[in-house]
Amino acid sequence: MSNAPQFAVVGHPNKGKSSIVATLSLDDSVAIARTSGTTKQSQSFPMKVDGQLMYELIDTPGFQRARKALAWMQNEAEKVRDRPAVVKRFVETWKDSGKFIDECELLTPIIEGAGIIYVVDGSRPYGEEYEAEMEILRWTGQPSMALINPIDHSEYVEEWRTALNQYFKITRLFNAMTVEFHKRIDILNAFGQLHEAWRQPLQQAVNSLAKMREQQHRQAARIIAKMVVEMCGYVEEKKIGSESNPHSYESVMKENFLNALRKLEKKGRQQVQKSYQHHHLKSEETTFELLGGDLFAMKDWYFWGLDKVQLTAISMAAGASAGLAVDAVAGGTSLLLGAATGGFLSGAGVWLMADKIAKQKISGILPLGGKLLSFGPVTNRNFPYVLLGRAIYHQKLIAGRPHAQRDELQLQQEASSNWLSTLPPEPRKQLDKLCKKLSNQQKPEETQEALSGWICQIFCEIEENKAA
Numbered sequence: 001m002s003n004a005p006q007f008a009v010v011g012h013p014n015k016g017k018s019s020i021v022a023t024l025s026l027d028d029s030v031a032i033a034r035t036s037g038t039t040k041q042s043q044s045f046p047m048k049v050d051g052q053l054m055y056e057l058i059d060t061p062g063f064q065r066a067r068k069a070l071a072w073m074q075n076e077a078e079k080v081r082d083r084p085a086v087v088k089r090f091v092e093t094w095k096d097s098g099k100f101i102d103e104c105e106l107l108t109p110i111i112e113g114a115g116i117i118y119v120v121d122g123s124r125p126y127g128e129e130y131e132a133e134m135e136i137l138r139w140t141g142q143p144s145m146a147l148i149n150p151i152d153h154s155e156y157v158e159e160w161r162t163a164l165n166q167y168f169k170i171t172r173l174f175n176a177m178t179v180e181f182h183k184r185i186d187i188l189n190a191f192g193q194l195h196e197a198w199r200q201p202l203q204q205a206v207n208s209l210a211k212m213r214e215q216q217h218r219q220a221a222r223i224i225a226k227m228v229v230e231m232c233g234y235v236e237e238k239k240i241g242s243e244s245n246p247h248s249y250e251s252v253m254k255e256n257f258l259n260a261l262r263k264l265e266k267k268g269r270q271q272v273q274k275s276y277q278h279h280h281l282k283s284e285e286t287t288f289e290l291l292g293g294d295l296f297a298m299k300d301w302y303f304w305g306l307d308k309v310q311l312t313a314i315s316m317a318a319g320a321s322a323g324l325a326v327d328a329v330a331g332g333t334s335l336l337l338g339a340a341t342g343g344f345l346s347g348a349g350v351w352l353m354a355d356k357i358a359k360q361k362i363s364g365i366l367p368l369g370g371k372l373l374s375f376g377p378v379t380n381r382n383f384p385y386v387l388l389g390r391a392i393y394h395q396k397l398i399a400g401r402p403h404a405q406r407d408e409l410q411l412q413q414e415a416s417s418n419w420l421s422t423l424p425p426e427p428r429k430q431l432d433k434l435c436k437k438l439s440n441q442q443k444p445e446e447t448q449e450a451l452s453g454w455i456c457q458i459f460c461e462i463e464e465n466k467a468a
Contacts (some may be wrong), residue, residue: 005198006056006114007191008042010106010137011129013062015121016149019176019404021045021059024184025397028403030059042105047205049212055188058114060106061146066132072140083139087111107140115198116144120166120299123152126159134167143194147187164431170195176404182467184402185209210286213463216399219275221456224391227268229448230369230386231261232438235376242369246433250360253375257358261378276398282408285466306420348403357383358363377441382440388431389419400466401458430454 009017012252013177022030025045039063047054058417063069069090077086088111095104110116116137146164148157148171157173164171170190172184185206192202236257253319273281357380363372399411423431434454437447 003201004046004053004055004195005195005201006044006058006109006224007059007078007117008060008106008109008114008118008119010060010110010133011062011119012133013122015062015119016151016176016404017119018059019402020117020119020147020149020174021057022404023176023179024187024400025057026277026403026430028278028406030403032406034406036466042109044109044276049205049208052208054208055202056091057117058109060109061102063088063106063136064102065100066103066136066197067129070132071099071138073136077139084111084141087136087140103136107136110137110140110142115144115195115303116140116142116145118144118164119149120146120149120160120164121152122150122154122157122160125155125156130163136241138167143167143191143198145172145187145191145194147172149159149174149176176402179402180400180466181213181463214460216275217459217463218397220272220395221452221459222267223275224388224395224407224455225448225452227264227382227391228387228451229438230443231264231387232262233377233441233444234260235374236260237363237375238373239366240371240373242365242371244371246360246362246371247372250375253360253373254358257375268391270389272395273398276401277403278398278401281398281401306385310420379439381435381439383418384435385431388435389454392455394420395459396462399463427454427458448461 006300009021011017016031018032022028022045025047027045027047029355030045031437042058042060045057045059047057073083073090074084076089077083087107090100091104091107091111094100118134118137119364120126146168148164150157150173154173161171161173172187172190174187188202188209192199234257236253238253240246240249273279304437350370358376358378360373360375363374366372401409420428420431431454434447434451438451
């Protein structure tokens with residue numbers, strides 16, 4: 001895109017300007033700190049989609065001597081029409097003098113044509129000292145909007161809104177740390193209404209960002225589907241001598257097996273984070289281990305996936321279907337005893353084996369001597385549900401996380417309770433079929449493709465519900 005719009009993000013020191021830049025540019029490399037004066041020089045952050053420049057955000061230092069700067073300008077301007085030229089002359093006069101360093105730095109991109117995003121903190125009271133800043137910005141004559149960024153709380157938001165509406169045509173509440181994706185799009189649409197020349201390129205930017213968002217969902221869905229299929233089918237193998245005792249290797253193989261699954265899940269999460277352009281994210285997962293603790297105390301698995309009752313119900317339904325086939329062959333003479341018996345035995349089997357994960361076995365005798373031991377795959381019917389529950393919860397956190405957030409990602413189990421119960425009947429039915437195939441290792445490539453489509457549909461529906 002040629003002549004892409006530029007926006008200078010300006011305001012008082014330590015009011016969240018860099019956070020706004022990071023969130024609107026989808027760039028988690030923007031330096032952010034709670035201490036004043038983090039930004040010393042203006043820095044441009046381009047927003048690109050597929051290599052094409054959509055717009056640029058310019059992070060600037062905060063006003064330091066706005067009242068004195070305005071006083072100088074007022075002495076220079078004879079008429080209202082002179083004001084933009086006076087602001088330009090102010091920068092030319094003082095930029096190399098060692099005075100008004102921050103004012104010259106932040107005004108330079110504006111007098112060169114950048115639009116203005118003025119940022120205030122809605123958790124701090126309005127004060128007259130801000131009026132000089134807003135008046136200087138009004139003198140530039142550039143299209144402008146104000147964003148109220150409530151850093152700690154929103155107690156003074158309405159007070160700020162009343163004051164800002166006197167200086168800016170558009171005022172928006174915009175918490176850079178919590179804002180949803182669709183509200184970031186709203187800001188671009190609003191700016192497009194302020195300047196005719198920017199309307200078309202910003203509409204193109206909005207369309208490109210929406211398309212990029214869909215691509216991110218599809219990519220994340222493919223990553224998760226691939227991860228789940230790999231983990232459900234993973235087998236740890238080891239060659240041993242013909243005289244070796246297989247049981248002596250069981251504990252080591254089990255530990256290697258579990259660690260391999262942990263690594264696969266961690267790798268999948270990192271790939272999902274990168275797909276949403278979170279390249280510097282740190283995660284705190286001390287309470288979020290995949291298979292930590294007592295492997296036969298499966299309370300965490302029941303939290304993320306099915307409980308024992310649900311597992312038994314699914315297995316009984318499958319067993320009953322098999323029993324019906326027996327009844328059909330018997331010509332009905334079994335009086336549906338096959339269905340009842342099959343359902344009962346399948347349900348009882350799942351109930352008894354619900355706490356089991358996997359087991360070791362001798363896969364075969366090697367041609368040159370020795371044995372091949374294997375551990376896995378996971379036989380627990382709940383495993384694919386658990387993996388999907390955790391992966392979908394993780395994706396939800398990542399997709400909704402603004403790039404201004406720099407705290408560690410907290411993955412807490414209680415935040416995702418009953419994810420299965422929120423599914424409508426038809427998607428839930430589709431999921432049960434896919435999870436059955438995963439547990440039985442049926443057509444993994446075909447299952448992976450179908451699962452990817454199912455997950456992507458879930459992600460898109462979540463996005464639509466947020467925007468509604």
